[in-house]
Amino acid sequence: MNSAERLTEPLLRRQRGGELEPVSWAEALSAVAGRLQSLCSRRGADSIGLIGGARLSNEDAYAWAKLAKGVLGTDNVDAQLGDGLPAEVVLGLPRATIDEACAAPVVVSLSGDLREELPVLFLRLRGALDAGGSVLVELSSLPTALSAMAAVSLRYRPGDVGAVARCLVSEPGAAPPAAIDAAALERARQVVGGAGSRGSGVVVIVGRPSLAEHGALVAQAALRLAAAWPEARFLPALRRGNVMGALEMGLAPGLLPGRRRLEDGAVLAASGWESIPPARGRHSAAMLGALAAGDMAGLVLVGADVLGDFPDRTMAHSALEHAELLVAVDTVLSPSAARADVVLPAAGAHERAGTTTNIEGRISRLGQKLVAPGQCWPDWMIAAELAARLGRDLGVSGVTDLWDEMERVAPSLAEVTRAVLDGPAGRAGVVVPLAATPLGRPGTRRVRPIDPMATPGIEAVERQGAPPRAGVAEPLGGEQ
Numbered sequence: 442m443n444s445a446e447r448l449t450e451p452l453l454r455r456q457r458g459g460e461l462e463p464v465s466w467a468e469a470l471s472a473v474a475g476r477l478q479s480l481c482s483r484r485g486a487d488s489i490g491l492i493g494g495a496r497l498s499n500e501d502a503y504a505w506a507k508l509a510k511g512v513l514g515t516d517n518v519d520a521q522l523g524d525g526l527p528a529e530v531v532l533g534l535p536r537a538t539i540d541e542a543c544a545a546p547v548v549v550s551l552s553g554d555l556r557e558e559l560p561v562l563f564l565r566l567r568g569a570l571d572a573g574g575s576v577l578v579e580l581s582s583l584p585t586a587l588s589a590m591a592a593v594s595l596r597y598r599p600g601d602v603g604a605v606a607r608c609l610v611s612e613p614g615a616a617p618p619a620a621i622d623a624a625a626l627e628r629a630r631q632v633v634g635g636a637g638s639r640g641s642g643v644v645v646i647v648g649r650p651s652l653a654e655h656g657a658l659v660a661q662a663a664l665r666l667a668a669a670w671p672e673a674r675f676l677p678a679l680r681r682g683n684v685m686g687a688l689e690m691g692l693a694p695g696l697l698p699g700r701r702r703l704e705d706g707a708v709l710a711a712s713g714w715e716s717i718p719p720a721r722g723r724h725s726a727a728m729l730g731a732l733a734a735g736d737m738a739g740l741v742l743v744g745a746d747v748l749g750d751f752p753d754r755t756m757a758h759s760a761l762e763h764a765e766l767l768v769a770v771d772t773v774l775s776p777s778a779a780r781a782d783v784v785l786p787a788a789g790a791h792e793r794a795g796t797t798t799n800i801e802g803r804i805s806r807l808g809q810k811l812v813a814p815g816q817c818w819p820d821w822m823i824a825a826e827l828a829a830r831l832g833r834d835l836g837v838s839g840v841t842d843l844w845d846e847m848e849r850v851a852p853s854l855a856e857v858t859r860a861v862l863d864g865p866a867g868r869a870g871v872v873v874p875l876a877a878t879p880l881g882r883p884g885t886r887r888v889r890p891i892d893p894m895a896t897p898g899i900e901a902v903e904r905q906g907a908p909p910r911a912g913v914a915e916p917l918g919g920e921q
Contacts, residue, residue, distance in 0.1 A: 453784075517723045528688045545674075
């Protein structure tokens with residue numbers, strides 16, 4: 442918060458190869474709006490993309506999603522930087538809470554080393570295992586901090602996670618993939634079988650084990666377990682701070698706030714969403730590839746440093762080199778922001794109010810502790826002012842307006858009003874969706890739930906045993 446590298450005023454590069462110069466907010470926003478309008482006119486909204494949002498509050502993420510999808514009309518939006526799991530799988534699988542995971546008779550770990558990535562969850566699970574209330578089955582290519590407490594650990598070769606999941610849920614006697622100990626596999630089947638054939642006592646912790654393990658392969662394995670254990674619950678182990686809130690607010694291709702699909706976007710028209718992207722957009726890797734190839738022209742980075750965070754630095758560097766327009770919204774001048782045409786200074790985590798969502802879907806209040814330095818603005822305000830210069834009105838003047846609209850339009854937030862968040866029930870956070878109103882409201886058309894089995898690209902993994910190629914843009918499946 443007190444870093445000497447903090448951005449305190451907007452910066453503008455007036456010409457290619459020139460230096461970033463301090464300017465007023467009015468000049469910076471007008472420059473961004475004018476160039477975005479020019480790109481939309483010349484090359485269409487699909488030539489523009491937005492990467493980031495996992496460092497923001499839920500309200501900030503919603504404002505950027507509404508600007509990108511409801512104003513600009515682009516679905517090239519992604520809060521994950523090539524290191525997560527498909528959003529449909531994360532949001533569509535039946536969710537477990539952390540308490541349920543720690544109380545489950547059987548916990549199946551299909552993730553990385555939780556001590557290194559989600560240490561509080563690691564401590565909770567270790568306590569439950571030490572007390573003897575839960576049994577752990579670990580699916581991992583390498584030993585982790587929980588391996589010593591696991592009833593059985595299935596060590597697989599990188600890329601074999603789907604085959605291991607298939608063998609775990611198949612009938613005894615099925616041949617395991619190479620490097621899997623047959624006796625350990627039979628022991629794992631016995632442990633899981635003790636929780637019930639439909640998985641009623643099983644919680645699966647699913648996350649990306651490493652960058653070498655493609656997210657689609659892990660998603661395929663999770664979907665195999667979900668199909669075989671229809672009563673099992675899943676706890677996503679995603680690393681980024683508020684990535685769950687960002688996905689919930691629609692910062693993912695093919696999705697809209699509240700776990701809506703693009704096909705359900707017509708109901709947002711009454712809430713100021715004047716346009717909905719006509720087709721599913723690109724994820725982060727596909728956006729960077731399209732920029733490098735000249736198929737896209739503009740990129741907005743929202744609290745994201747693709748040169749530092751994206752797994753393929755060479756691709757990220759090429760994408761930024763070829764972008765006609767690069768806008769960075771950040772708290773510091775990161776390596777990516779230093780290459781931007783326009784840099785907009787944003788308020789940090791303790792300098793703004795709002796809400797955040799953890800991995801189990803628990804929404805908690807964020808209180809502003811500090812005043813943002815210089816001319817830093819909260820992200821929702823930047824998005825609202827930019828929309829105004831694009832000739833549109835986001836219809837909000839503060840975080841309370843944003844939450845009221847989010848609760849009204851997002852099915853997964855139904856009946857989670859500000860009064861609920863501020864009341865006794867909200868002191869420890871509120872898990873969404875509420876059990877009484879799952880993805881809908883009494884008296885209104887219920888939104889079709891996301892079908893994780895229809896995640897674009899997953900069928901390609903099933904057929905070929907390889908990750909789907911970047912840019913697959915198939916629609917989501919039908920009714921669940």
